[in-house]
Amino acid sequence: MNYVVIGNSAAAVGCIEGIRTADKTGKITVISSEPYHVYSRPLISYLIYGKTTEQNMKYRPDSFYEANGVTPILGVTATKVDYEHKKVILDNGSEVSFDKLLFATGSSPFVPPMAGLDEVEHKFTFMKLDDAKALQTVLTKESRVLIIGAGLIGLKCAEGILSKVKEITVVDMAPRILPSILDEVGSEIMQKHIEEQGIKFLLSDSVSQFHKNTAELKSGGELGFDILVVAVGVRPDTKLAADIGCKVNKGILTDAHCATNLDGVYAAGDCSESHDISIDSYRVLAILPNAYMQGEAAGINMTGGEKRYDKAIPMNAIGFFGLHVITAGSYDGEAYVVKTEKTYKKIISKDNVLKGYILIGDVARAGIYTSLIRESTPLDTIDYDLIKEKPQLMAFTATDRAAKLGGTEE
C-alpha cells in the first residue's frame, strides 16, 4: 500500500502512527511546504517567550520519520492532485503516486482587506514557525505593538512578546475577548487579568485606515504603532481537495471514519469538518488533540482497519500569564455557576447529559468533565450533585469505579 499525506503537523503524525499500528511496511510519504521537522505550531508564542526551544518544540523526536519508515518531502508544495491517475503534483515538477491520500493541509491566517495595509512596514500573521522567527527579528524594548484580534492566537502572541516590547494594544470588533471559548463572565475575568499585565484592549472597534505607523480607528481615535500582528482568524486550506471533487463546506467534509466522499481520500485536522456531538452538527474543530485523533483514525482506516472518530467536541486548555482556562462542549442548556474572585466554574447540562463547561483558575481534574461530555454519560447514572461540586470519581457507582481503577474490565 502506498500512502501519501499532504501536511506535516498533528493530523499527519496521527495518520502515520495510526497506519503503523496496522501496516508496518506500506510506503508513507509526507509532503509539506514548510521545510521543518514536524513541530507544534501552538508553541510559537512559547518559543518567543523563551519557555521552549526549536529543538524542544519538535512534536516528535528527530528519529520520527526514519523510525516510522516515512519519506518526508519538506519545503515542497503540493500544487494539484490528479485523482484519476492517483498522483500528487508538486511545485518542483515531480509527482508522487498514491493508493490512499490524506489531506492534512491545515488552515491559513485570514487577513481581511484593510485600507492602507500596504503602507505598514512591519506586519505579521502568527501561526507558523517562520511567522514567529520573522516577528522576533523586529521586536525591541521600544516596540509598540498593535494586535488585531482578541482571540486565542492574538492573545497568545501578546503573552509571548509582552516582556520583549514597550506596549501592546489589542483591537477587536467584538465587544469581548476570547468569544470562541468563553461566555461574557469568563471574558470579563480574563480581560481584567490580561489588562493587569499591562496589555490594552480596544474592543467593539476596528482599524478604518492605516497610514504607515498610525492606525485610524473606527471609533475616531488614532493609534501609533511599530509592529502590526493580524490575528482575526484562520481559514481551512481546502482548495486541493475541492478541485478534485471533495465535498467542502467551510472545511473538507468527513464522515466518522475521517473519509471524504471520494474513495481512498481522507481528511483530518484544521482543514476538515467533523461531527461535533455537543451540538449534533458538522463543523471545523481546529484544535490539536482533535487533529491528532482524526489523523490516527484516518490512518487506521486507510490500512483497511476500523477506527471511528465519533466523540469530537470543541475543547481548549489555555492559560494567560498564569491564569488557566479549560473549556469544552457547548454552552446551551441548564447552567450551574460558581464564581469567586479568582475562579469561575460553569457547567452546562441538557437532556440528561453534560454538554459543556468553563473552568477558570481552578481547572483540576477537568478531564472528568470532558469525559462525561465525550461519552454522553447519562447524568442519572452518576451523582450529579458531586460532579457539580468538583470533578471526582466518587460521583460514579462503586461498580464503575472498580472498572476504572480496579481493572475489573479493560
Added chain:
Amino acid sequence: MKRIYVNEKWCLGCHLCEYNCAFANSGSDDMVKALKDVHINPRIKIEESQGISFAVSCRHCTEPLCVKSCITGALSADNGVIEVNKDKCVGCYTCIMICPYGAIMPGSDGSVIQKCELCTNNSFGEPACVKGCPNKAIVFEER
C-alpha cells in the same frame, strides 16, 4: 503490563500513599527532610466521602488520550508507561483537560505537569505507594 490497581473496600483513607509518593519523587533520601513542613503535591491522590475512600493515579491507558492530545509531544508511552518530558512540557494543561480519571496534575510551581510514572524515573524503581500501603488496597500487578 503491570499496573496499579485499587480496591476501595480495603482503603483505610490513611493517605500514606500520598506521602510515600511525594517522598519517592522528592529526590531526597530522608523522608522527614523531604516532607516536614511541606505542602505535598503527590501524583496519587485519595478521594474520600462518607466512609468511602480510594486512591487515584495514572491508569497508564493502552489508548492514552493524554499522549494523543499533548500539544508538545512531551507525553509519550515507553513500553506502556506514560511518561512526561518536562523539558518539552509548557504547562498548557491539555492533558488535564482530557484525562478521564483526573490523574494528571500541575507540578508544584504550575509551569509543567506531573503524573505517576510508576516510580520508573526515580530512585525507588517500583511504585512507592504500593509498597507502603498498609492494607494492600493498592497493588501493582498484571491483570
